[in-house]
Amino acid sequence: MDRQIDQDRRKFLKTTSLLGGGLVLGIQLSGCESSDNPRTTIKNMMTAQQQEQQSVDAAFFPNAFLRISADNRITVHVASSEMGQGVMTSLPMLIAEELEADWSMINTEFAPAHADFENPKSGRQITGGSASIRGFWQAMREAGAVARDMLLTAAAQTWGIDKDACYAKTGRVYQRASDQHLTYGELIEKAQYLPVPKSPALKKPDEFRIIGQPVPRLDNKVKVTGQAIFGQDIQLPGMLTAMVVRCPVFEGKIKHINAQTAKNIKGVIDIFEIETGVAVVAEHFWAAKKGRDLLEIEWNEGDHAKLDSDSIHQQFIQSINNGKVIIDRGNTKKILNLNIRDASMNHTSTKQQTAAIFETPYLAHTCMEPMNCTAHVQKDRCDIWVPTQGQEPTQKTGVKITGLPKEKVFVHTTFLGGGFGRRAEQDFVKDAILISNRLKQPVKVIWTREDDIQHDFYRPATYNRLTASIDKNGKPVAWDHAIAGSSILHRIVPFAGIIFRGKDDTSTEGAANLPYDIPNFKVSYAMVNPGVPVGFWRSVGNSQNSFVTECFFDEVAALGNKDPLKLRQQLLSKKPRHKKVLDIAAELSGWGKSLSEDHYHGIAVAESFGSFVAYVAEVSIEGAAKHEYIKVHRITAAVDCGIVINPDTVIAQIQGGIVFGLTATLHGEITIKQGRVEQSNFHDYPSLRIDEMPVIDIYLVKNAELPGGVGEIGVPPIAPAVANAVFAATGKRVRKLPIHLNKLI
C-alpha cells in the first residue's frame, strides 16, 4: 500500500520535474568550479532538456527537492528565488549537509510553481520576509536526511549486512568494517523502491561540516561571464517585445489613443489597449520604444489628478491630530492603539518631556533589472518566464487571465536582477500574459527604467509624532509614538482597513516592539491611504521605524544628559541579544575613544526578522560652506542571526543592506505632483555609488539559536546610526530622510 503511494509519488515528482522551470531554463549550475556550464541560450537549453530526460527517467527522487542520478549528480530544486541573497547556494547546503553529499556533485534548478515548494513559514511559494532559510531550515535538512537513510538501507541490503554497519560520507556509503563502498549513483536503483522514512534523525550542530562554512556561491561563474539568464534575457523562437504605457496618474484610465504614426514605425507590429495600459508590440525593444514615443494618448486622470506630496503631508498631520484614520478617501475610523503597557501615561516621577516630529519619504525599489516578464499563452498551456519572488501568485495570475487550470500554467523562474520586495507583485506579469493571451505568440514585456520608477509600489511615507518623559535620574519613563502612513495590507487585501480594524503590522514593526524597558509605552497608528500605491520594500516597516525610534532615543538620552550607548545598555538588560550586538559594535568601533579629527560616531541597534544588528557609523561633514555633504567613512557592524549557514553570504547581505539603507539615508525620495511621481531615472532618484562607499567591518556572533533572517536585517539600523553621527558632528538633529544638511533641527 505504502509502496504504491511511494511509486505514484515518484512518478508525479518526475513529471513535475520535467515540466518545471529548471530544466526548460536549463540553469544547471554545478558545485564543481571546474565543470563547464552549458551555454545558456534557450535553444541550447531545449537540447539539454532532451538529453536530461533520459537521466531524469532513471533517477532517484526521494522527495520534491532532490534528484540523484546514476552518474552521481545530485540535483536540488531551489524553491526560493535567487535575487542576490544566495539561496541558490545556501538551500542546497542544508540538503547536502544531511545527505552527506559530495558538494562538487550538486546541481541546482529553480523549482516550478507547485504546492511542494511552498515556504513552510509562510505557507506560500513566495520569497520574502527574509524567510528562505528560516522556512526551509527543517524541510531541506529532512529532505537530505531521508535520502541518506534510504541510500544506507539500499547499501545494507546490497551487501546483506546490518544498516548500522554502514555509514555515508561525501556521496558514498561505506562499510564500517572494511573500506568497501558504493557511490550514491550505484545505489539509486535499489533506493528508489524503498519506503520513505517518516522522521529521519538530523545532525547536531557540532556535526555540521558544510553548514557554517563560507561555501563559494554556485552562481558566480555564470554571473561574471554574462551567461546567467535574467528575465530580460529570455529569447524564444518567434518572440515579440512589448512595452506597456500606463497612465502617469495613479489609477487613471485611457480616454483616447492615436496610434497612427506610431504604427508606421518599422518593426512595430500592433498597438492596443489592455487592462494595465496601452500595449506597444514590436519585433524588438527599440522599435517598441520608438513606437511608444510617438504614441498620443489622452488620459482620464481620475480622482488622483490633484494629489501631491504637500496634500498627503497635510492628511498625515490631520489624521494624527484628530485621532482619525483615513482608510480610504473619506472613510474614517478612530486611531488604533497598540502595545499599550500603561495607557494612562500619567506618572508622577516625570521630570522633563521632549517631543519631536519625524518624517520618512516614499521610496522606489529600483531593482537593477527593470521589471519584465515573458509569456507564451497557447490553446492548452501558458508558460511564464519571469524574474519573480512569487511563483504561486504568478501562476494564479496566469490562471485568472487565461482560464486554464493551474496544472497548465508553468512558471519558469529566471535569475532576478534584484527583488527587494518589488518582484512579488503581479503588474508586470499581467502585462505579458494579457498581451500573449491576445496574440497567442511569445511576448516579452520590458519596462523602461522610467516605467519602473514611476509605477512602483512605494515604501510608505510616514509622519511620526513622538513624546517621551524622563525621571529625575534621566531615565525614560514614558514613550508615546504616533505613526501616520499608508497601509500595504490595505492595498493588497481590499477592505483590509476594515478587516484589520485599522491595524497593519507592516507599518508598526520596528516601533511597536521597541526593545527598551520603559514602563509607560504607547504606539498608535493612523492609517492614511491617499492613493499612492505602497508595497513591501526591503525590511518593510522596520526601514522607517528604526530610523525614527533610534534617533528619538538619542534625543531622549540627551535630555537626561546620558551617553546614548550607556542608556541603551541600561534599558536592554532584559534583551541580551540586542545588548550583545550593541556591546560588540561599540567595542570594535572604539566608541567613546578619540577618532580622527572631525570624525564622529553614531550608534543604533535593531531587531528584525528574528535577527539582531548593531551599527556604529563614523562620519564627517565635508565640503565648503553651502556645499557641505556627509561622508560616511566606516560602518562597524555586529550581527546575531542565530546559526549561520554561509557566513560569506551573511556578510555580503549585511554589506548590501548597508548600501541599500545608505541610499535611502542620503538620497532616496519619491515625491508626488499632480498625481504623478516626479522622479524618473537615476539622475533624480540616485543610488549610492562606489565613491560614496564606506569601509564596512562585520562581526558575526556565534550561537546556537535557530537561524534568523538575513536579507533584510542590514537595512534598519543604518539610517539612525548615520543620523545620530550627523548630530554628533553638527549638534543638530535629523528628523527627516533623506538627510539634508540644511534641514537639520
Added chain:
Amino acid sequence: MTSLNVNDTLYEVDIETDTPLLWVLRDIIGLTGTKYGCGVALCGACTVHINGKPARSCVTPLAEVIGKQVTTIEGLSKNTLHPVQQAWIDEQVPQCGFCQSGQIMSAVALLRKKPHPTDMDIDQAMKGNICRCGTYQRIRAAIKKASTTSPGKS
C-alpha cells in the same frame, strides 16, 4: 544591412543605424550578457568596449560603431576566465549579478589604462556603474586583486 564586428565576429544586421548598440547586441545578435538598466548612460549596466575603450552601449548608436571593434562580456576572454573575472570569483563579488557584466567591463578598461589603480582611480573609473545590491567593497577588493595578477591587458 550593416556589418558589425563584435567579439571578433562579423555580423550583418538589418536594422536602422540609429538603434543603440545595446539593442543590436541583445535583440538582433542575441548576446544578452550586456544589460539594460537605465537607457540613458546613468547606471553602467550596458558597458562594452569599443576599440578597447569603455562605452555605454545604451546611448551609442549603431552608426557610431561601424568599422570598429566591439567587445562584450561574452568576448572578454575565450575559453578561460579573464583575470578580472577570476578575481570577481575569488572575492565572491556578485549578488544578483545583474550589474556585474558592466562592472567587469569597466574594471578591465581601468586596469588596462592603470595596471595599479589607487582608490581614487577606482572611484573615478567605477562610479558610473551602479550596483543596487551593494557589492562595492568587494568590487574594490577584486580590482586590487586583479591588479596584482593581471598583466593589465586582455
